[in-house]
Amino acid sequence: MDRYLYAFAFLSSVLLLTSSTSLAAENAQGRVDPQEGRVKRLERQTEALILQVAQLEARIAELEKRLLASTPAKEPRENSTTQQKKTGEVDSQLTEVERRLAETVAKLSPAGDGPDLIESRIDGDFEGWSGETIFKLDNGQIWQQVTYSYTYRYAFRPKVFIIKVHGAYKMIVEGISQSIFVRRLK
Numbered sequence: 001m002d003r004y005l006y007a008f009a010f011l012s013s014v015l016l017l018t019s020s021t022s023l024a025a026e027n028a029q030g031r032v033d034p035q036e037g038r039v040k041r042l043e044r045q046t047e048a049l050i051l052q053v054a055q056l057e058a059r060i061a062e063l064e065k066r067l068l069a070s071t072p073a074k075e076p077r078e079n080s081t082t083q084q085k086k087t088g089e090v091d092s093q094l095t096e097v098e099r100r101l102a103e104t105v106a107k108l109s110p111a112g113d114g115p116d117l118i119e120s121r122i123d124g125d126f127e128g129w130s131g132e133t134i135f136k137l138d139n140g141q142i143w144q145q146v147t148y149s150y151t152y153r154y155a156f157r158p159k160v161f162i163i164k165v166h167g168a169y170k171m172i173v174e175g176i177s178q179s180i181f182v183r184r185l186k
Helices: 002-028 034-069 077-108
Strands: 117-121 134-136 142-145 159-165 168-173 179-184
Antiparallel strands (some): 159 168
């Protein structure tokens, strides 16, 4: 776990250092006006946050695989305590990574002081999500997928729960075990 965190921190700092160094060099040469410089800096920061989200999602997938692999299939009792300890460690690591992912997503699209829970239905056909999918709900709200993930499942008007998690919104669709972060468009 520490190895991944150090690598993640290193990559993040390299990205931010590289973007600020190249921007400073462009400004020193007089090629970028201050407004363009701010826009480029914000674009680079957004790219860095998106990279962090992708890295955290990859780490979550890895931890989920480890959790599934560590679930005992009927082993002798003396190993069950060790197995439970390993499962608890993986669970806590997964919880921490999900919390950090939610905080990173909240920087990209904050939930603000909206409601903690929204319950509705997808308006019409639902065919899963794939990147930046837009969801229209029966209550008139429109939401867009923020974190990249692909899931296909057809359903007609499935129930949807949108929950505020660490300052960002996470959408759960009835019948799908996976959830995604979303932002409200309308």
